[in-house]
Amino acid sequence: IKQTSKDLHEEVSQVRGVVLQKSTCEYWNKIWDFQAKPDDVLISSYPKAGTTWLQEIVDMIQNDGDIEKTRRAPTDIRMPFLERINPPYVGLDKANEMPSPRVLKTHLPVQLLPPSFWKENCKIIYVARNIKDNIVSFFHFQRMNKGLPDPGSWEEYFETFLEGKGLWGSWYDHVKGWWEAKDIYPILYLFYEDIKKHPRREIEKVMEFLGKNLDEKVLDKIVYYTSFNVMKNNPMSNYTLSSLMNQSVSPFMRKGVIGDWKNYFTVAQNERCNEDYREKMDDTTLSFSMEY
Numbered sequence: 001i002k003q004t005s006k007d008l009h010e011e012v013s014q015v016r017g018v019v020l021q022k023s024t025c026e027y028w029n030k031i032w033d034f035q036a037k038p039d040d041v042l043i044s045s046y047p048k049a050g051t052t053w054l055q056e057i058v059d060m061i062q063n064d065g066d067i068e069k070t071r072r073a074p075t076d077i078r079m080p081f082l083e084r085i086n087p088p089y090v091g092l093d094k095a096n097e098m099p100s101p102r103v104l105k106t107h108l109p110v111q112l113l114p115p116s117f118w119k120e121n122c123k124i125i126y127v128a129r130n131i132k133d134n135i136v137s138f139f140h141f142q143r144m145n146k147g148l149p150d151p152g153s154w155e156e157y158f159e160t161f162l163e164g165k166g167l168w169g170s171w172y173d174h175v176k177g178w179w180e181a182k183d184i185y186p187i188l189y190l191f192y193e194d195i196k197k198h199p200r201r202e203i204e205k206v207m208e209f210l211g212k213n214l215d216e217k218v219l220d221k222i223v224y225y226t227s228f229n230v231m232k233n234n235p236m237s238n239y240t241l242s243s244l245m246n247q248s249v250s251p252f253m254r255k256g257v258i259g260d261w262k263n264y265f266t267v268a269q270n271e272r273c274n275e276d277y278r279e280k281m282d283d284t285t286l287s288f289s290m291e292y
């Protein structure tokens with residue numbers, strides 16, 4: 001019998017009310033006890049907010065714009081994804097094996113971040129994306145990623161997402177939680193939409209945050225090599241080397257734009273989302289642009 005990609009889709013469970021992959025939940029105590037080091041840099045985001053983009057930007061900055069060095073390995077090997085437990089890929093082990101200085105990735109909401117990151121005062125770069133594009137991107141990702149549960153229909157997915165019952169929990173809690181944390185800890189909080197509109201300016205922010213000083217030419221080079229089309233064609237950043245992703249269903253580097261939600265949201269869904277958004281974002285100064 002031919003096995004469909006759906007058969008491989010993983011189950012989920014919860015940690016403190018947040019839906020995570022079952023394998024992550026089974027490893028939870030070890031993840032929580034993870035020992036961060038003071039010179040670790042953590043890239044954090046809600047899934048599909050532009051994590052891989054930021055990872056490429058950070059790596060290029062740290063390698064002074066050297067493409068060969070940046071292309072030494074696929075993204076998830078260069079920067080371990082802490083809570084991803086898909087043997088043989090065990091993010092936690094990859095992180096522990098890695099020599100310092102390390103750059104790590106997580107999608108954990110702020111309340112689930114292993115406390116050693118706070119204790120060691122690690123530099124953290126958070127990237128957030130407007131809710132509407134974030135939902136659409138995540139929906140396509142769950143369709144193509146065999147390690148994640150099947151998303152079901154777009155209508156079902158949309159509701160589950162707004163209710164905060166999707167993977168990695170509520171988008172609202174995630175973006176707001178990290179927004180509050182930035183007033184206390186060394187967190188650079190970035191927006192996908194800003195990087196899209198002003199890549200050079202935002203890349204410079206990252207550079208300064210990392211304490212680097214690169215000249216204009218190197219910055220230009222980083223802007224170019226981290227642009228959507230270049231990353232889409234780079235096997236070290238487009239996840240084509242990952243067997244978990246069926247890119248014929250939907251490519252990892254899918255569209256890379258602001259406002260693609262307009263191609264998916266019905267008028268009713270847009271109204272429902274706007275209303276939900278107004279209510280749940282009432283208690284924050286955080287704001288997003290949903291169109292270019």
Ligand code: A3P
Pocket residue numbers: 045046047048049050051052053133136137138140196226227228229231252253254255256257260
């Ligand atoms: P789309 O599905 O909307 O195309 P993550 O890395 O957090 O999983 O996020 C993936 C999303 O970021 C995808 O969004 C992907 O196309 C987009 N992305 C990745 N690199 C990008 C780049 N250089 N420029 C713009 N968008 C990028």
